[in-house]
Amino acid sequence: SQQGEEDPQALSIQEGENATMNCSYKTSINNLQWYRQNSGRGLVHLILIRSNEREKHSGRLRVTLDTSKKSSSLLITASRAADTASYFCALTGGGNKLTFGTGTQLKVEL
Template identity: 90%
Template sequence: SQQGEEDPQALSIQEGENATMNCSYKTSINNLQWYRQNSGRGLVHLILIRSNEREKHSGRLRVTLDTSKKSSSLLITASRAADTASYFCATENNNNDMRFGAGTRLTVKP
């Protein structure tokens, strides 16, 4: 069963703008991860945030986690055309297996 649900399903922005994607989930988690997938390829791990963390940064990525609302957001600052991809959130639960959402398709126009 899907655990994470991303919002929006699709997002189109201009190069240089910020992109924000949201993820909601239903059950308790150990951590939440964000992945990126270029068309027709495998997923690439971007960032992991643990259930006791509230915010994490990696380069142009900023992830927040609100366990009381069971939600997370991924912010990509100063977006580039090369950021065009699908972005998935995934939640790892107490059984140590992971569930993915359906993804947000981000298009960054040059």
């Protein structure tokens, strides 16, 4: 089963700036999901975007999906120190089985 590859691996920004993370994949997908993981904790589901959707919003989060380029991006606007975490994209294989990439480590500094 395939997994997404996040880029960059690490990102450091100042509070108030926007953070953009990208995910690329190689084969067709049914949907793509983004998760957040605070250090030493479980993952939290952020957004699910289906293959027939191009953009979704949730609060300060914006996810885009370009199936022709096999890529997705997660934008966090007006970042806060509390956004410091690792962010993962996840792809759905058969039977709702998710495979995860290695993540982007975001650090938001005051």
